[in-house]
Amino acid sequence: MSLFVIVGEVANFAAYAFAPAILVTPLGALSIIISAVLAHVMLREKLHIFGILGCVLCVVGSTTIVLHAPPEREIESVTEVWDLAMEPAFMCYAAVVIAIVAILVYRFVPLYGQTHVMVYIGVCSLVGSISVMSVKALGIALKLTFSGTNQLIYPQTCAFTLVVISCILTQMNYLNKALDTFNTAVVSPIYYTMFTSLTILASVIMFKDWDRQNPTQIVTEMCGFVTILSGTFLLHKTKDMADGGLSTSSSFRLPTSSSVRFSKQTDNDSEGIPLRSSESFRSPH
Known part of the structure; x- marks a missing residue:
């Protein structure tokens, strides 16, 4: 597996x-x-x-x-990706993400991490949007390297690698905390929604996808x-x-003889008909 x-x-x-x-x-x-x-x-x-x-x-x-x-x-060098990451729009996005993550980690996680699912998922999603951009940059560097243009000699490749490692470790840490604290059926769709939305936003800002x-x-x-x-x-x-539904259906069992007799006794009592105790515990023939 x-x-x-x-x-x-x-x-x-x-x-x-x-x-x-x-x-x-x-x-x-x-x-x-x-x-x-x-x-x-x-x-x-x-x-x-x-x-x-x-x-x-x-x-x-x-x-x-x-x-x-x-x-x-079309990107011909990892330095071109670095230039895209250094543009003011993406730098502002990255600064906002880092600031929000720092506030969540040092302020909200100790107070509300165990009670509000959005705290852990917010950290994972925000960091994840940065990690995807770094993963894409690193993937482009490796693709160009395998095609014959060595990108491993550039310090930008090492910088993107360090960002990828840091972001993934952070994601794994807080995602595991979210899964340990809250129901997976709650964590998974919320995390998918926030992570995907923020990743699309980061990609649009950095690579200007919608300009084309x-x-x-x-x-x-x-x-x-x-x-x-x-x-x-x-x-x-x-x-x-x-x-x-499975847990509910298990509560609907076929009535036993004792439950039928108890129901019969209850109905007779409600109608004012006395029932002798010997009749209520008589074994069925």
């Missing part, structure tokens, strides 16, 4: 090197569909009709985003993203319904 996880992360890393983050990140919802289908097939978990609808919504939204995604920006698109394409992409969010929430809500 660990091997599959490693392969999946490597594939996800490679995807950021060849496609814009505004396309790759929302498609992470497909993993939710695969997990639901595998759980239904291999673990015999019941897939509710609304769960199937959630899967369909995720597929429709993903297809919409793929068909209207912006083309990948018309308003119709942008609106269509947003509609596809909202469709994916709807399917994701529906899938997780359906899982809660299935779990609750």
Whole structure:
């Protein structure tokens, strides 16, 4: 199982090197569909009709985003990515993210971390948007290196690597705290929504993805993203319904003979008909 996880992360890393983050990140919802289908097939978990609808919504939204995604920006050096990261717009975004994360970590986590799910998820999502930009930069550097243009000689590559390591460690720490404290069915859709939204925002600011698109394409992409969010929430809500339905159904057991006799005695008592104790405990023939 660990091997599959490693392969999946490597594939996800490679995807950021060849496609814009505004396309790759929302498609992470497909993993939710695969997990639901595998759980239904291999673990015999019941897939509710609304769960199937959630899967369909995720597929429709993903297809919409793929068909209207912006083309990948042509980048010839990791220094070009560094110049994009050093532009005032993205520097302001990064400064705001760092400031909010510092406030959450040092002020809100000690006070509200155990009671408000948004505290942990806020840290993970904000840091995650920066980590994806760094992962994309590092992926581009490796892609250019493997194609014959060595990018490992630039200090910017090392800088992006350090940012990736720091951000991922922070994400893992606070995401694990969120999962240990709150229900996974609550954490997963909220984290996916915030992380994906902030990553798209960071990508739009840094790589200027929407500059190469018309308003119709942008609106269509947003509609596809909202469709994916709807399917994701529906899938997780359906899982809660299935779990609750299972626990509720277990309380409806076939009546035993003693419960039938007790019910009969209660009905007779309510009608004012006396019932002898010997009759109420008589064994059925």
